[in-house]
Each structure stands twice: as structure tokens, then as C-alpha cells.
Amino acid sequence: MTFLMTGRGPRAALAALLLTSSGCDWLHDRFRECGHQTVELLNSDQAIQPVMILAEEESESAEAELVSGASRRLELCVERGDAKRFRARRGGATLAVTNCTVSRSRDQYEATVVRVVWDARGLACENW
Numbered sequence: 001m002t003f004l005m006t007g008r009g010p011r012a013a014l015a016a017l018l019l020t021s022s023g024c025d026w027l028h029d030r031f032r033e034c035g036h037q038t039v040e041l042l043n044s045d046q047a048i049q050p051v052m053i054l055a056e057e058e059s060e061s062a063e064a065e066l067v068s069g070a071s072r073r074l075e076l077c078v079e080r081g082d083a084k085r086f087r088a089r090r091g092g093a094t095l096a097v098t099n100c101t102v103s104r105s106r107d108q109y110e111a112t113v114v115r116v117v118w119d120a121r122g123l124a125c126e127n128w
Contacts, residue, residue: 034077034078035079036109037102037114038073038074038075039074039075039084040114040115040116041053041066041073041086041115042066042070042115042116042118043070043071043118044118045069046068046120047118047119049068050067050068051065051088051090052066052088052089052090053066053116053118054088054089055074055084056086060089060092078109080103080106081101081102084102085097085098086098086116088118088123095118095122095123096122096123098122100116100125100128102128104128112127114126114127
């Protein structure tokens, strides 16, 4: 009960509450042992129209729109068994959603280019 008498208990509880309220994902990412995986988001050469390929936590933006044959890269904090959700959007409408499941071990992240591709199949995960 000493911590309650000194006033540190309530401050520590408030600090913990503030950390968790800023986002469970942020707190979860700080304590997990994930590796950073570069993910290439690619609008296939076969696709005629531009499309936005977005990771789950991303919002629509001009940078996310990919013309035919274009790609962009982002880094995600992943570990084996994680499933990451991606969306293909055009004109404010969702065209497809896919979940890519990490099947590689952490030591293989740098040597492997994982992709999320928009093509004739729809939205597909490659090399995960």
C-alpha cells in the first residue's frame, strides 16, 4: 500500500492507461519480437486502370494509387503466422480484400520479396 500513499500508483496506472489507449497495435508491436518485412504492392502490367492497394491500417491517398505496371513498397512488422489484410480500391469502392499469412521465419525476411499483386486473378499474395 506504500505506492498508494506516495501518489505513484495512480500516476503509473494513468501512464499505463494512456499507453494502451493510444492503440493496442502500438503497444502490442512494442512488446512482440517481430521483424520488418518489405512488402511490394504491385498493379500488374495487365491491369489497364489504376488501383489503390492499401494495407489494413492505411488510408486512401494519391501515393497509394498505382497505374498499370507501377509498384510501391512498405515495411510491416511481422512474425510467422501473422495475417495481414490488404484492400484494392478504385473510385471509393473496394474491389477486393485478401489476407496474406506470413509463412517464413524471421531470418528469411531480407532475402525474400513478398508481394501483393492486383491482376486478372484479383488481389493475390505472392511469396508469403
